[in-house]
Amino acid sequence: MATTRKELENLAPGEARSRGKQIQELLDEETVEVPWQLRHAEYTYLGSEPLDRDHYISQEWCDKEIENMWSRIWQLACFEQDIPEVGDHIVYDIVDWSFIIVRTEPDTIRGFYNSCLHRGRRLCENETESANKPEFRCPFHGISWNIDGSLKAIPPSIDFDFPHVDVEKFGLPEVRCEIWDGFVFINMDDDAEPLMDFLGDITKHFERWPFATRWKATHTAKIVNSNWKLAQEAFMEAFHVLATHPQMSIGLLGGDGSNTEYNIYDGGDANWSRMTMAPPMPNPNLPYELTEEELMEEMFFRGESVSEMGVQKMEGSVEDLPEGTTTRKLLADTARPNANGYVGLPPTDVELTSAIQYHIFPNISPWPGPIFYRHRPYGRDPDKCIMEIMMMVALPEGAERPPAAKIRWLGDDEHFGNIFNQDVENVAQVQRGLKAAKPPGGLTLGNYQDIKVRWHHRLLEKWVNREI
Numbered sequence: 001m002a003t004t005r006k007e008l009e010n011l012a013p014g015e016a017r018s019r020g021k022q023i024q025e026l027l028d029e030e031t032v033e034v035p036w037q038l039r040h041a042e043y044t045y046l047g048s049e050p051l052d053r054d055h056y057i058s059q060e061w062c063d064k065e066i067e068n069m070w071s072r073i074w075q076l077a078c079f080e081q082d083i084p085e086v087g088d089h090i091v092y093d094i095v096d097w098s099f100i101i102v103r104t105e106p107d108t109i110r111g112f113y114n115s116c117l118h119r120g121r122r123l124c125e126n127e128t129e130s131a132n133k134p135e136f137r138c139p140f141h142g143i144s145w146n147i148d149g150s151l152k153a154i155p156p157s158i159d160f161d162f163p164h165v166d167v168e169k170f171g172l173p174e175v176r177c178e179i180w181d182g183f184v185f186i187n188m189d190d191d192a193e194p195l196m197d198f199l200g201d202i203t204k205h206f207e208r209w210p211f212a213t214r215w216k217a218t219h220t221a222k223i224v225n226s227n228w229k230l231a232q233e234a235f236m237e238a239f240h241v242l243a244t245h246p247q248m249s250i251g252l253l254g255g256d257g258s259n260t261e262y263n264i265y266d267g268g269d270a271n272w273s274r275m276t277m278a279p280p281m282p283n284p285n286l287p288y289e290l291t292e293e294e295l296m297e298e299m300f301f302r303g304e305s306v307s308e309m310g311v312q313k314m315e316g317s318v319e320d321l322p323e324g325t326t327t328r329k330l331l332a333d334t335a336r337p338n339a340n341g342y343v344g345l346p347p348t349d350v351e352l353t354s355a356i357q358y359h360i361f362p363n364i365s366p367w368p369g370p371i372f373y374r375h376r377p378y379g380r381d382p383d384k385c386i387m388e389i390m391m392m393v394a395l396p397e398g399a400e401r402p403p404a405a406k407i408r409w410l411g412d413d414e415h416f417g418n419i420f421n422q423d424v425e426n427v428a429q430v431q432r433g434l435k436a437a438k439p440p441g442g443l444t445l446g447n448y449q450d451i452k453v454r455w456h457h458r459l460l461e462k463w464v465n466r467e468i
C-alpha cells in the first residue's frame, strides 16, 4: 500500500489506498463463504476536477435541481408499513409539491397530488397523518374524493354552481407510485423508466438483507442548516472521523476511517453506491505501534472505553483469550447473537463488525444494519434541509410487527445524538464556509475517499443538464 508521496508517483490517480488492511483483504480471511455482494466492489476514477461550490449555495442551481431532477426522478415517499390498512394514507412533501400516498386495496398503494381541484387547497395537511379515512374532504368548501381518487361528492348546497364539472373526470391527478422491498417510491414524470430499472443491481444486493420485513421503530427529523447534499455527504465518506468524531473507535486507536472501502458502479452511472467502514483494528497511522492485545484490552476490558463503544465489558483479562484472537473476531462474536436480520447466513465477520452503507441517488441511504437516512431540500432554500434518521429493526422470525413509528420533528435545541450532532454542526459550518470562500475556485476532493461525493454530483449534473 502506498504510504509516501514518492510511492504515489508510481500509481495512477485513484489507485492509492490507506495503510492497513482493506475490506477485500479482510474478506480473504473469512471462515465462511463470502457472499458475492461483498465481493462486488467496483471503483472507477472519475477525475480530480474541482467541484463547483454553487451546487451547494446558489439559488439558481437549487432551482435547476428542482425543475430538472426532483420533478422527474424516483424518490422515496414512505414505507409500505406506514400505511398498513386500506384507507391509511400519509403525506409526502418535496420542495413545493405534496402527495397523498394511500393504500387503496390490500395490495395496492397509489399516490395523488395533494391539491384540491376547486381552489387548490392542500387536501391533507399533516405530514405525519396516516389515519384510516374513507375519503379526502377538502377543509375549504367541503368537496370530497374517494381514496381511489375519484370524486365522492360536491356538497349539495354548492353543487348547482358546477354544471360544467364532469363528475366522472373530476378525479384527483395521480402520481406514479412503485414499490421495492417495502419502500414506496413516487415519480412525477409519467415517462420515467420503471423503478426497478432505475434501481438496478442494488435490488439484488439487498436480497441478502431484505427490508420489507423490517420494523420502522423510530423516525426522527430535523431541519438542518445546510444544503441537503452536504448533510447527506456527511455519510458518504468516513475519513472525517479522524477530526470530527475523534471519540469513535476508542479514541482512534481502533482506526481513523481511512481504510474504508468505497464503491461506485458501472463507471459511476449506476444510481447507487456503497461504502464499508473497516472494523476496529490497530490504527496503522498512530505514531507508535499498537498491538491487537493492547487494542482488545482497551476495547473490552477497560471500563470507560467499553461504555463509549457500547460493547459488552468482558470479565478476566486479555491474557485469557485464545491465541490469535483479534479485536474484530472478538467483536464479531459479541455481535453475532443480536445480528439476525442484519446479516446474511452464514454471517461474515465483515457484516458483523463493519458499517456497510448504501446510497440510492438522489437522497436515501439504506444499510444492511438498522440505520436508514433520507435527506430532502427544505422548500427552495439552498441553505437548509430536512434530515431524517430511521431505525429499521429486524424482528425475530415469526414476531408480529408493531406499528411503524410516525415522524417526530426535533426542535432547534434537540439533537439526533452525540455523533450525529457532530455531523449536523459540522455541515452547518461547511455551508457557511462555502460562502466565505474567495471566488471563483472550486473544492478539491480526494480521488478515492471522496468518490461517492463526486459520483453524487456527477449524476446530479447529468440530471440538471437534462443528459438523463
Ligand code: FES
Binding pocket: 116, 117, 118, 119, 120, 121, 138, 139, 140, 141, 142, 143
Ligand atoms: S378549495 Fe377545496 S373545496 Fe374549495
Ligand SMILES: [Fe+2]
Binding pocket: 234, 240, 241, 244, 245, 419, 423
Ligand atoms: Fe460523521
